[in-house]
Amino acid sequence: MKEMKFYGTALPGLEIEPYSGKLIVIEGTDGVGRSTHVALLRTWLESGGHGVLDTGMTRSVLAGRGIKNAREGHTLGRLTMQLYYATDFADRLENQMLPALRAGFVVLTDRYIYSAIARAVVRGADPEWVRGIYGMALVPDAVFYLRVRSTEELAGRVLASGRGFDYWESGMDLGLGNDYYDSFIAYQKQLLREFDRMSGEYGFRVVDASRPVRRVAAELRRGVARIIEGDTVDEPGKESAKVGSPEKVKPASGPVLKEIAKEESSEKAKSA
Amino acid sequence: MISYGHHRYPGRLFVVEGTDGSGKSTQLALLYQWLKAEGYPVFFSEWNSSPLVKDTTRRAKRRRLFTPTTFSLLHATDFADRTERNIIPPLKAGAIVLADRYIYTAFARDVARGCDRAWVREVYKFAVKPTVAFFFRAPLDVAIDRIASSRPSLKYYEAGMDMDWSGDEEESFKMFQGKILDEYDHMVGEFSLTQIDATQSIRVQQRQMREIVGRYLKEKLKEKVVLTK
Numbered sequence: 049m050k051e052m053k054f055y056g057t058a059l060p061g062l063e064i065e066p067y068s069g070k071l072i073v074i075e076g077t078d079g080v081g082r083s084t085h086v087a088l089l090r091t092w093l094e095s096g097g098h099g100v101l102d103t104g105m106t107r108s109v110l111a112g113r114g115i116k117n118a119r120e121g122h123t124l125g126r127l128t129m130q131l132y133y134a135t136d137f138a139d140r141l142e143n144q145m146l147p148a149l150r151a152g153f154v155v156l157t158d159r160y161i162y163s164a165i166a167r168a169v170v171r172g173a174d175p176e177w178v179r180g181i182y183g184m185a186l187v188p189d190a191v192f193y194l195r196v197r198s199t200e201e202l203a204g205r206v207l208a209s210g211r212g213f214d215y216w217e218s219g220m221d222l223g224l225g226n227d228y229y230d231s232f233i234a235y236q237k238q239l240l241r242e243f244d245r246m247s248g249e250y251g252f253r254v255v256d257a258s259r260p261v262r263r264v265a266a267e268l269r270r271g272v273a274r275i276i277e278g279d280t281v282d283e284p285g286k287e288s289a290k291v292g293s294p295e296k297v298k299p300a301s302g303p304v305l306k307e308i309a310k311e312e313s314s315e316k317a318k319s320a
Numbered sequence: 321m322i323s324y325g326h327h328r329y330p331g332r333l334f335v336v337e338g339t340d341g342s343g344k345s346t347q348l349a350l351l352y353q354w355l356k357a358e359g360y361p362v363f364f365s366e367w368n369s370s371p372l373v374k375d376t377t378r379r380a381k382r383r384r385l386f387t388p389t390t391f392s393l394l395h396a397t398d399f400a401d402r403t404e405r406n407i408i409p410p411l412k413a414g415a416i417v418l419a420d421r422y423i424y425t426a427f428a429r430d431v432a433r434g435c436d437r438a439w440v441r442e443v444y445k446f447a448v449k450p451t452v453a454f455f456f457r458a459p460l461d462v463a464i465d466r467i468a469s470s471r472p473s474l475k476y477y478e479a480g481m482d483m484d485w486s487g488d489e490e491e492s493f494k495m496f497q498g499k500i501l502d503e504y505d506h507m508v509g510e511f512s513l514t515q516i517d518a519t520q521s522i523r524v525q526q527r528q529m530r531e532i533v534g535r536y537l538k539e540k541l542k543e544k545v546v547l548t549k
Contacts, residue, residue, distance in 0.1 A: 060388045060434035110385045111394065114376035123372060125404035127446050131397035132373070138389045174323060180442040184389060 056183015069149035073160040076194035078217040079205040101148040104158030108139035130168045166242035193252035199236040323445045331411035335422035338456035341466035342518045363410040367421035370401035388433040432499035458518035
């Protein structure tokens, strides 16, 4: 069990009580493979018997559709966009993430407040203002920041995915370049800079995402296993209290770490 | 980002505030007619008017999806759109912008719902500071009587039913309006709101309003832009 801690003022009407779940954030710029890794982690955690909720930007019941429609029309002003995203975030925090955490789920979130802050700051918003709005956010148990070495690499990934360049992911609203490619590179560079700046402030665990998916996935699993096991190591006596929640059979414990280590060493042997 | 109080535009921004039933919209409509007749370029901006957010708000109200935080943030989103589209551009062009309800409505209503005072003010930091913000103050019983006679039934959020203060709609509405009025009273000093006694006759109130607005008008505002309808 862990006390709820918020970056600023907690949500009004919220009962601040200890929770038994884990809030794990996967952050990074567009195209680093966040959604792939969230999906891999989910499967892995579920096979280990953990209840998992995964969520991400614009997936709220309240504001998701409205944001998507507004994005389609390219009609969002800068301030309006930031606040629409904040609405979406608050709805998911209150109605998805917090209830799941109380029920002992592992919550995997594809992006958290950091992407929202980076996007807003790059668009000229006052950094203090955005941080103030997101003061309602729960401090997560861990933030894994998937980082690539260059924006050119990101562009390559976007192309390889077959989706091609998106208006907003390319920051076309900012007028940074003459075409989607130039704009994408310039925009993602600025985002990368903001992420790097936040890394120390928010204690990101930096994961080198330029490596093959398998290697990145193994590192993430090792990191997540440590977060989940942290509980059982710290509070061995509390084990019996968890029997009540059927989703949480037994946390991926010691053997999981060994398994990953084995997998990694065999991988090393292969590449050697 | 330019924050509250730091905007410098050639236009003028006059806003009206007050509880439901205070008569503020009537007063603003009369002011609009007068300014137009005097030949000033006037632009009217209403609360909850953004087409981008309208559908989301309507659906959320119908399905009762709001919490105090999301209620506050979605209205801030709407207000941001209104600021970016309907308030800043006409002010830059030198027009007179009239706003029926402004950030103080959010401050009063959201804090009455339990949102943190400082947080709500921070969210709206981007707003343009009005030239004059009128607060039409009507005692609670007067405002409630006016509402009761003009509306057959109260809406869920309007009555504050989401807060579970009372199972009775009318009772809940009274409690909600009382809390809102307390917040307004709190803001008169904080934001230098210009208070108008809303129990006076409509004509007297309008005369006071025109006298105050007149101090901020200059002949050259008329030449600045021509708004044609």
